[in-house]
Each structure stands twice: as C-alpha cells, then as structure tokens.
Amino acid sequence: MTLRVERDGATGVAVVTLDRERRHNAVDLATAAELGRVWREFRSAPDVRAVVLTGAGSAAFCTGIDRDVRVPQPGSPYSVDDPLVAIGPKASDLWKPVVAAVNGMACGGAFYLLGEADFLIASDTATFFDPHTTYGMVSAYEAVYMAQRMPFGEVARMSLMGTAERLSARRAHEIGLVSELTAPGELLPAALRAARTLAGFPTEAVQGTVRALWSAKQAALQQALAQAPALIALGNLPPERQAELFTGRRQAPRPRVR
Template identity: 50%
Template sequence: MHNTSVAGDDAALTTLRLSVDAGVAWVELNRPEVLNSFDETMLRELAGVWARLRLDDEVRVVVVTGAGEKAFCTGYDRSGLDADDGEDESTALLKASSPFLRADVGDFLGPKSCGLWKPVVAAVNGIACGGAFYLLGESDIIIAADNATFFDPHTTFGMPAVFEPLHMLRRMPLGEVLRLTLLGSAERMSAQRALEIGLVSEVLPSDRLRAAAGAIAGTVAALPTLAVQATLRSIWAGSEMTPGQALGVAHALVAAGTDPAALAAGQQAFRTGNRPQWRLR
C-alpha cells in the first residue's frame, strides 16, 4: 500500500522546511537567525518529520542541511535558559522525575533513533557544533562546504560533553574525538581536516554543496529500495557487532533484502551492458 507523501505538510512546520522530489526528501533546519540551533519546537518537529518520512513510501533518501550560509546546526539554543539552574519551560520536553527516565535530545534529533532507516545525506554548510553531532552521528553520507567548521563547546562553558563525542566515535579516530571535545571552543576543525580523517567524504565550494547532495541522494534513490535499506541496516548492525556476529546474521539480511523482481532487472541490465556512467571521486 502506497502512503501519502509528506510534502504537503510543510506548511505546518515552523522551524523546518520539508520538500520531496523524485524520491528525495529535503529537511532543512530553518532557524538561521540563531544559527539553526534547536529548541523544543524543533525537537518535536524533527521527531515528527522522521516518523512521517519513515512511513512514506515515496521517500527513499533524505538530505538534511541548514538554512543560510553561516551554520548547519549549532546545537541547543541556550539563549532562553535560566542562568540559575540551566532549565526553564523550554526544556520541559527533556525533564523527568528520575534520571533513568530523562529524555535526551538525541531521542528527537537522530533519524535512526526515531526509527528512520532510510539513507540520510548530511550537507554541512558553515558551523556544525555541539548538538549537531547527533545529526551527523546518525547520517550515512556527510559532505561539507569548504567553509564548514566543526567543534564542541561544552567544556568551555562548564558542561560535560558525553552524548556528542560518543556519536563521533563512530565517525572519527579516537584521538581526533578527544582533541575536538577537550579543546572546546578554543579550536575548530576545518572541512579539509574533516575530509582527511574521514568525518566527511567530500568537500565542495559552498555554492555547489546542495547540487552535490542532490546528486548523491538522487543516485541512491534510483536504486532498488529493499536492497538499499537491507544494505544500510547490515552496515550499521555490523558496526555494533563483532565480525563473527555480523557474518552470522548476514544470510538472513540478504534474504530479507532481496526482491526477485529487482534482482531480475539488475541481472538483465548486467547482461545487456546497461550500466550507469560513473564519476571518479
């Protein structure tokens, strides 16, 4: 059964822009006046968007980026927090009676934490810091503009950095995570350095970033959906397992992700030489 597209629901969003075109959903953090930092409204809207995209069969790939040229995301908007206790009504979404029940922003920010197992391409324009790493940590392909910078300001302002570097351990060498986190706001990682250590896979001039993200997402969106999603799940599951455990479930994932019709079409394309044009990265 085909689900209704989410594209028409964009008008209800106040902190995001959402559109769907040719199987690709574009999710734009839209608070450029505060460098696309997130508040409770954005947290709720992001969680809702991830849930909607998860069930929309028209959407096969997602691109997430930030509005404007200055920032991708600068983490939690602390401008409204009370200086005495660091909390006010704007943090009600995260409060609980027990530390064992307390929510974390990652429960709302991260696409995979919200059950969205479709490929996510992050296009980083400008600053990405602090809570931005929740989004980057759960993205599948990250590309960046040449003016992008990365840092984690928590320690500078007396806060422990915990969730953010734990997400980054998937994407960066340990020494780089330690340096990025411990130096706080005193140092920023350049896009070029992020490319060198594998945090991002491509760096482009800022005016080419969206086109590049669209090309990557469009390429993946044109592939057989079941095969793509099974591949995605297997790689992420394998990143949390020992090699032996991962190989032990590989046959089940192959079986679950094989669509006979798509397989036959792929074999026919192979026989006839109908293969895509490739580019060298």
C-alpha cells in the same frame, strides 16, 4: 514551522532544512518534535527514498540546542531528560539513507544529527567543534556519536578542546568524517546528486544495506550511550554557572587544518 521539508516525487528525494537561520539553526523544543515527526513520517512514505539534511543559510548547519531551552531535570545521576536524544533519523527507526550537507558551523548538539546521517558532504567553509567543556558541561552523547565516525585521538581532541579550536572542513575530510568537499555554492547540488543516485536504486536493497552498516556498530554505540545520563548528571555545572561562562566567553577559536 522550524523545519522546511521539500519532496521531489519524481526523484524520490526529500530535502529537510533546519530553518532557524537567525539562531544559527539551533534546535528548540519545537524543532526537536518536528524532526521526530518528519523522520517517522518518511518511514512509510513511498515517494521518499533518500533524504538530504541541511541548514538554512551559510553561517551554520546547526549549533546544537538553543540556549533559551530550559528542561527540568529529574535530579538523579541515573536519569537525564535530553530533548535532543530522539532528533536523529535512526532514533526514529528510519533506515532510508540520509545525506548531511554541512554548511558553516556544526557543533555540540548538531552531532546527534550528523552522528545518525549515513555520510557527510561539506562546504569547504564548514567547521566542526564541541563547546561543552568550555561551559562546564560533559560532552557525552556528542562525543559518543563522533567516536563512531572519527579516529579516537581526533574526537578526543575536539571534545576536550571546547571552543578553543575548530576543526576545518579540510581536516574533517582528511580524517574521514566528511566524504566530499565542495565550494559553498556546490554543496546542495552535490548532496542532491548522491541522494538521487541512492533513490534510483531498488529501495529494499538500499534500506537493507543501511541497516546492515549500522548493525555493525550499534551494539557498541548503545552501550556507550547508556553511560551518558550518569556522566552528564555528575559532571555538568549548574545551569546558571554554565550561562555565566557562556556570557563571559572571550577567546577567539583557533582553526585547525592539520
């Protein structure tokens, strides 16, 4: 199993942990399928009223899709087979609140998950970046998801600067991407406190509020995501060229705290 799921029936909180620490919690096909299954299962689970989503270890929350994953593409600029497109809770029609607890690196495909969490709590050692442009890839889904959560100039800079910069947890908190900063050892307790509070409220009211919040931006989000397949198909370098750029990377990232 590539996910660890722990339920506390007494509090109504489930903790979902991406459990591939040696791969920096990158998402492979098995993890993607497990995430979809877990979110769908939670929809009808009365003992789950709120969720904490995190990553194993302290080095990374998630570093996106596993580099070893190979997905054949349809060869049309209008279609892309993206194994991450359904890994988020909202994509599985789950409207119970999800609190993301971000430890270490969160980059690339991690934004599919963070983009569909209801709010983020982060360790003060967390960093955020989007490597796509560095490796000749279009940041489409990732940029769209983050554009819903960050000021335009901030997400534009993160999406375009690739691996040259990493957004610090402090800066992420200042711009509103992160709602609370903690010391590394306090991250999960802080996320659990929030989730237990939510789970203690009448669940129908909480789910209705989650749905109302997302309805405020969902039309624009869906319109933007609809453009992603063509942009990726037109702008991505061939996979072998991407791999060359990834293998040859040299530049150390610059931490951005302001």
